[in-house]
Amino acid sequence: MMLRLTPPADAAARRGAKPVVVYPVGTLSKPDITALEAIRQTMVKQNEVIVPPRDARTFRLKKGQFFRIVCMEGAQVGDLNLWNSHDLTERFFSGKTRALHATHVSTGDRLWSTMPYLRPMATISHDTLGWYGWDEDGAGVHDVIGTRCDPYTNRLLNGSDYDRCCHSNLARALATELRSTPGAVEHHIHDVLNVFMCTGYTKDSHQYFMKASPVRAGDFIEFFAEIDLLGALSACPGGDCSATHSSEVAACYPLKIEIFEPNPVSIAHWSWPSPSAYHRGHGAPGKETR
Ligand SMILES: [Zn+2]
Numbered sequence: 001m002m003l004r005l006t007p008p009a010d011a012a013a014r015r016g017a018k019p020v021v022v023y024p025v026g027t028l029s030k031p032d033i034t035a036l037e038a039i040r041q042t043m044v045k046q047n048e049v050i051v052p053p054r055d056a057r058t059f060r061l062k063k064g065q066f067f068r069i070v071c072m073e074g075a076q077v078g079d080l081n082l083w084n085s086h087d088l089t090e091r092f093f094s095g096k097t098r099a100l101h102a103t104h105v106s107t108g109d110r111l112w113s114t115m116p117y118l119r120p121m122a123t124i125s126h127d128t129l130g131w132y133g134w135d136e137d138g139a140g141v142h143d144v145i146g147t148r149c150d151p152y153t154n155r156l157l158n159g160s161d162y163d164r165c166c167h168s169n170l171a172r173a174l175a176t177e178l179r180s181t182p183g184a185v186e187h188h189i190h191d192v193l194n195v196f197m198c199t200g201y202t203k204d205s206h207q208y209f210m211k212a213s214p215v216r217a218g219d220f221i222e223f224f225a226e227i228d229l230l231g232a233l234s235a236c237p238g239g240d241c242s243a244t245h246s247s248e249v250a251a252c253y254p255l256k257i258e259i260f261e262p263n264p265v266s267i268a269h270w271s272w273p274s275p276s277a278y279h280r281g282h283g284a285p286g287k288e289t290r
Pocket residue numbers: 079148149165166167235236237238245
C-alpha cells in the first residue's frame with residue numbers, strides 16, 4: 001500500500017512534464033522486411049518438434065533458418081528462451097527488447113541479446129495475431145513484460161511446491177539437451193518471450209494482468225534466425241492463461257515448433273548482425289578489448 005503524502009504546491013507542474021520516448025527508434029537499423037518477405041517465399045519445412053503440455057523441448061537453428069511456434073489444438077501460451085548455440089552467455093534480453101520496441105512484439109520487431117553482445121538474435125517475420133494490437137484493457141499479445149512462472153514464486157505466494165512451471169520445464173529441457181541436471185543448468189533460464197500470452201497493466205493499480213489468449217488452432221508466430229540459435233519452448237501450465245497457472249487446474253495443449261530452410265541464394269545478401277563494437281573499457285584506466 002502506497003503511503004499517501006500531501007503533494008507539494010507545484011505537484012501539477014511536476015506531473016505535467018511531457019513524456020519522451022526513452023529510445024527513439026529512428027536511429028535503430030530496421031530489418032529489410034521486403035527482402036525478408038522474399039526470403040520467406042523460398043523456405044521449405046525441414047523439421048518439427050512437438051512440445052507436450054506442461055513440458056518443454058529444445059531446438060536448434062542455423063542462422064538464416066526460420067522457426068514457427070504453432071498453436072495446434074487449443075489456446076495455449078508458450079514461454080520462449082533463446083541462446084547463441086555456441087555460447088550460452090549470449091541469450092535473449094527481454095528487458096532491452098521491451099525498451100527498444102514495446103511491451104509486446106510482432107512482425108518486424110527483433111529479439112535482442114544480452115550485453116556485451118546486444119544484437120538481434122531473431123527477427124519476427126510473421127505473426128497471425130498481428131491484427132490484435134491493443135485492446136480496451138490495454139492488453140496486447142506476445143509480451144516481454146512477464147518473466148515466466150516458476151516454483152520459487154509459487155512457493156513464496158502459495159507455500160507449496162509445483163514442478164511443472166515454465167522455469168522448471170525449460171530447465172528440464174535444457175538439462176536433457178546439455179546432458180546435465182535441471183539444478184545445474186537453471187541459471188541459464190532467463191526472462192522469456194511470452195508467446196501468444198495476452199497481458200497488460202491494470203489501469204488503476206498498474207499491476208501485471210493476463211487474460212484469455214486470443215490464439216486459435218493454426219495461428220503461429222514466425223522468427224528468422226539472425227545467429228545460430230539454441231531455443232527452448234515451454235507449454236505453460238496456465239494453458240490460455242485466462243485464470244490460473246502454476247497448477248494442474250488449467251486446460252493445456254501441445255505446441256508445435258516448425259523449422260524452415262530458405263533457398264541459400266535468397267539469403268546471400270542479408271547483413272548478419274555482429275556483437276556490439278563497444279570497447280568495454282567502461283571508463284576505467286587502460287582499455288579493454290573484446
Ligand atoms: Zn508458464
